[in-house]
Amino acid sequence: MALTAAELIRADQDHLIHPLHHPIDNAEPVIYVRGRGAMVQDIGGHEMIDGLSGLWNVNVGHGRVELADAAAAQMKELAYFSAYVGSSNIPSITLASKLVELAGDMQGIFFTTGGAEANESAFKTARFYWKAKGKPDKIKVISRQHAYHGVTQQAMSATGMAAYWKMFEPRVPGFVHIPTCYPYRVQEGKPGETAGQTAARLLEEAILREGPETVAAFIAEPIHGGGGVIYPTDDYFPLVRQICDRHQVLFIADEVITGFCRTGKWFATSHWNVKPDIRVFAKGVTSGYLPLGGIMVSRAIKEAIDGVKPEDRWMHAYTYSGHPTCCAVALKNLEIMEREHLNENAARMGDRLYAGLREAFKDHPHAGDVRGGKGLLAAVELVEDRASKRNFAADKKVAPRIQAEMMKRGVITRVRAVAGAHPAPGDTVYYAPPLVVTGKEVDQVVSVSRDAVKAVLGV
Ligand SMILES: Cc1ncc(COP(=O)(O)O)c(C=O)c1O
DSSP: OOOOHHHHHHHHHHHOOOTTOOGGGGSSOOOEEEEEBTEEEETTOOEEEETTHHHHTOTTOBOOHHHHHHHHHHHHHHSOOOOSTTOOOHHHHHHHHHHHHHHSSOOEEEEESSHHHHHHHHHHHHHHHHHHTTOTTOOEEEEETTOOOOSSHHHHHHOOOGGGTGGGOSOOTTEEEEOOOOGGGOOSOOTTOOHHHHHHHHHHHHHHHHOGGGEEEEEEOSSOSTTTOOOOOTTHHHHHHHHHHHTTOEEEEEOTTTTTTTTSSSSGGGGGTOOOSEEEEOGGGTTTSSOOEEEEEOHHHHHHHHHSOGGGOOOOOOTTTTOHHHHHHHHHHHHHHHHTTHHHHHHHHHHHHHHHHHHHTTTOTTEEEEEOOSSSOEEEEEOSBTTTTBOOOGGGOHHHHHHHHHHHTTEEOEEEOOOSSTTSOOEEEEEOOOTTOOHHHHHHHHHHHHHHHHHHHOO
């Protein structure tokens, strides 16, 4: 007999270790049972708008029978076979070709099961590349404060939020953090510089300080996700590209969130016409229907991987690399995105969301920064005092309380609780609904946000 809701909750607490686990978070877990489009339902039958696409990944929306059928068809034919030395399979070959075509600037694809594994692969590939090029000392990775790159030991070391490190130190040596491009809270700016110029200069200074001959790569999310949905100024990534070229540093674009039409384009670096050396992807490639991630590498890196002696081979692998069923689902997912022009809907609905949030928080005394404008990726950062950007005290729990109020009103989101005093980010509410979200749902998300902020802050 099926367990009752109360029995499920008890069993959850007794046995399931959750991501970022602490039992206080699961005193009353919400158990989700069903999803359709941008809506999900919990075990008690409550319907909610999924304001974060699951975990920034359910890009084509919930309940796509086509994806279930694609998985079933592939499982019935050949659910799994190894793609190790000498073996291959049709879905992974087809998907790799499709991804190269969609990206337009990449040559080789390696598949993983998720984003952190993909970043691990990117870091190892950067080291491999420089060893293959006769520069074995280029091993360091520069990343940015507020970056989220996953939480395996290396990915965690690249992640730029100390809360993720605390109980797992020491970090892997060779990861260096620099300030990010955060236009609302610029650090170390010089008069006349844009936020992008400042942040780019800090990258170049870090490369020079570390010694270019020791730096393998710079990694950045085109738009920060978990760290605050922080948008760069438009001059930043073109400058990053120039600096990386100048010092022979590979540029790794972590597009785990920003890929697959999230920002209104297939990949976010194309907003600035910037070509990374390695593009990391996951999440939206299957819209979360099955786990899949990977790296796309430039022609130069593909040639380096293909060109070494067999004894120097790229000795990197996962059992599930090129998993036929996951790749078959990804292919169908990409077909849906193309057929339904979801990049266009993401751009249109993203504009509506951003305009709605700006209007709703226009004269709000605590709305420090409203971010958005590139597809369905937006945020509202709240501060106690707008003039000085002073953050609320952490014990006020402003963002978590807003999240709870939004949930009560039928919108699921995610927040970042205040991370310290300015220039650390304040309480921030995130928005990344599925790319099929309707105008009515977007408007609902905006009005619920406004009501929730009023319920918590009294204005
Ligand atoms: C930008 C970015 N990179 C990497 C990851 C890690 O992906 P995963 O959780 O699949 O390991 C995430 C996850 O949210 C992410 O947002």
